[in-house]
Amino acid sequence: MKQETKTLIIQLSLFIVTIITTTLAGTEWQFGRLIFDNSVQWLNWDKILKGLYFSIPFLGILTVHEFGHYFVAKKHKVDVSLPYYIPFWTGLFLSIGTMGAFIRIKTRDLTNKQYFDIGIAGPLAGFVAALIVLFYGFTHLPSKEYIFTIFPEFLQYGHDYVNKLPSNWEVIYLGDNLLFTLFEKFVADPSLIPPHYELMHHPILFAGYLSLFFTSMNLLPIGQLDGGHILYGLVGHKKHALISKGLFILFISFAGIGILNPLILFEEMIITLPLYLLFLYSALNSSFEDKKNRLLAAVVIASLQFLLVLLFPSVEGYHNWLFFGFVIGRFLGVNHPQAEVVKIDNTRKLLGWFSLVVFFLCFSPQPFSIN
Template sequence: MKKLNNLNRFQTNLLHLSLFIITMVGTTFAGAEWMFGKSFAITGITTDEFLAGLSFSIPFLGILTVHEFGHYFTAKYYKLKVSLPYFIPMWFFGLGPSIGTMGAFISIKSRLRTRKEFFDVGISGPMAGFLVALGVLYYGFTHLPPAAYIFNVHPEYEQWGLDYAKYAYENIPEGQNFMMGTNLLFEFFKAFVVTDPSLIPNPHEMIHYPFLLAGYLACFFTALNLIPIGQLDGGHILYSMLGYKTHKKIVPVLFLIFLFYAGLGMFSMHDEVGDLLIYAPVYIFFLYWVLIRTYQNRMQTLVMAVGVFTAQFVVKSFFPEVEGYQGWLLFALLIGRVIGVYHPPAIYAEPIGWKRQVLGVMALVVFILCFSPMPFIVK
């Protein structure tokens, strides 16, 4: 029996290591593709290009690894049955844009018993990863290459010199003009850390700077995890701070606000009547489908779905310049249908104490700093 257990443990550890190595290779290929602005499925990759991709994969996977081991060691502290991190490789062999991974997760097979356990396990990952992300961003913004670096990626820009942004994006086909968004943390580094503002890359070209891309993606995933809904890390934190009854009242309101922002701008009175008659019912059904597990009662769910649509329609009609971010609708679907909006109650519901309450407020601040209202923009 002992030999069988050892064999199973070896096979499990081999799986974790294999997934990490595959993910490392995938993120290195992906990082090199972003850095050099080309698909290696078409051009092939040199050793130097692959090694250059490590400047993205090492900091990016380093942040993800610290995040997951923050959860892991906290769970071990509470003697919970927990797995090592599972890394999820996702590279398309150069046939399409990717970052080489869909992230990582740990599996906790024990039931968490107290609000303190939920809080500590939930907060340890994003806060640990955030500290490493700060170091990556600091290095990235204090070691920016010369502005002419972008000509190595886009030699066609050289004809316009450093004023390329005035001309380079005029003829990009609709739907192919991609740029990274921003967040408060990025804006802080741009304003107070960069010594020469002329070195800050154009938002369209930020993806070619590996440390900035790794730090930005780390902020994006940190903010995703800290959304205070369901069994996301932020959901664990908010539940632990407020308790089951208060959390259960607040969290559906937060989810409605999230849905409202995500779909804001899709419909208004300025649209063609025919389009409204076709697409508005489909969208309302989508909202209904996302919300049905939150409210259970079908009529109440329908009222909420129609209410969200109406609010979005009115706001966009009277304020045409207002836009949400429709990419968040996919994440709302994931929350509503898979993760769930509500948080299960702990077996023992003692308060977590004022020190953890302060840490919870700090986690909220981290969420605000890292959250990008429009993380990836395609025009």
Template structure:
């Protein structure tokens, strides 16, 4: 089906991505880098970092293979998974070693049922493996003093992390599923706080897998969740997609502009932000006037809410993804020739996917101080 050259190309990308995520894992788990002379990533720590990279990349692989096998089943021509390496340690920036993985649909998807099956197969397959990784991680936590291997400074009774300058404090946000698994499976004496989960390879890999699962299941456009909504609600998928996207960008931008900012700053920031939101609706199918009205309304409501609730804050980290959705991918689903409704079993799986999105979505996934 695929040529040896194709297998070689995709295999090389997979190997490079696995290597990149292992390098990133060494930085997150142990604070060690191949570019550091003080705390170098030795071969020993490189191998230990694979406790993160192998399950994480394995989950991404299973996710993409779910899409691929569903495509093969429905006789839709598709590429092998493209893994995208993304280690940024060489510029001193934090990264997880990859920008994800995708398959390219080369054939026409002619029916609603096929779109549904191909879209839902990836998240469901990846989720099953992610649950296995998390179950292992929560039930095989190291002893509580493990953290002193990473942070020996914690042994100093006078050490106060809040007084340290130039140190990035990363805290992971909760989702419903991670919280439930922690409370039901983990030993409270061994369970790290959410600022330290990055040092626990299986928990961190599973957490990232849930994050990407929810991201793919957003009920917008041509994301996997968009395919699910397109299958379940043939008459209302456009409205659902547009509403979900608007709520998403509204939450993301809460607090970006505030009445408590300097007036001169607002004179520049407000028009730029309105322009950004306007651009995000580029592929919405709306008229120019409607796009501008929506952008103005969103910013006005955000500004007003923050006026009454000064501590109200969304998650600006979502804005870049909102831009990609609106400007690059689009928030509409392509039409199909075969509009037969889903089978009963497909409808059940569709509602399961919606439930998984609710369980896995993390409003504020990475909180950095």
């Protein structure tokens, strides 16, 4: 069997497995229970198949994103692989069934224009697909009673059930972003719009929301993320290095606000402080080659965060961003490989600025919260 055939079989197998895992994850989110939850008899094939209402639009948007990269790379005669999908699901805790997908660019020595075109094609293609999914979702909303078909036990509380649930219940809230707000105000029937603690039970809307979340993450103009490629194409190597590093430091600085809180006990602080400094030191690995400068930067960031909370106790960052920041800073890096520089035309410059608009439309400062 040829190596190309083996690779194609692996890619197809990963895609099929990812369809299964995202369908199972979609079922869990829609019905608010884990697949292996044996406390009640809730699972049947009909409910499993309803997970397709999540997996099909979500994987559809992801696939459009990846093939946006793929086809533009082919147009530039860049040697590139078909997408590798990454299934991830355990049934032991809530997940979305996948860790995304990627394509392998085998050609080296790309120009800044090639990086720009390949980088911007995926997010813009995925953004258009997400718009279509969200338009359908917001124009086909079920009645307000839909939630009671999932949780019949809530019927006794009425539509104000969230304030009457037992104190040990956890409620997941999805955050706001500008695009969702626009759809709610100008597209959806106001009488049918679900509260944000119900959105994950609406699989099409949930798929669209997650797609916007990942689009905004990809468009961060940092390192070799899609947004980093776009930035590199627009401003070149030196300016990219400065902007990327600066934005990364701002990103983790915002995310960590509140970790060091002057109100916590001294005993907690003497444990939290060194661990957090170690985290920052590791996350800044690709930003500062010199270890002394890296340690100094970690101390300055932590001090400013502490001072900000001291002055404004109600201010708090979104701590879950820290994991993403750690992955970028420690493993992906904030720098970009050097490339041959060719002039970027005005059309590409406009698309680059438009991608920034897309980022702000999709970005949510606190995409998920649990109460």
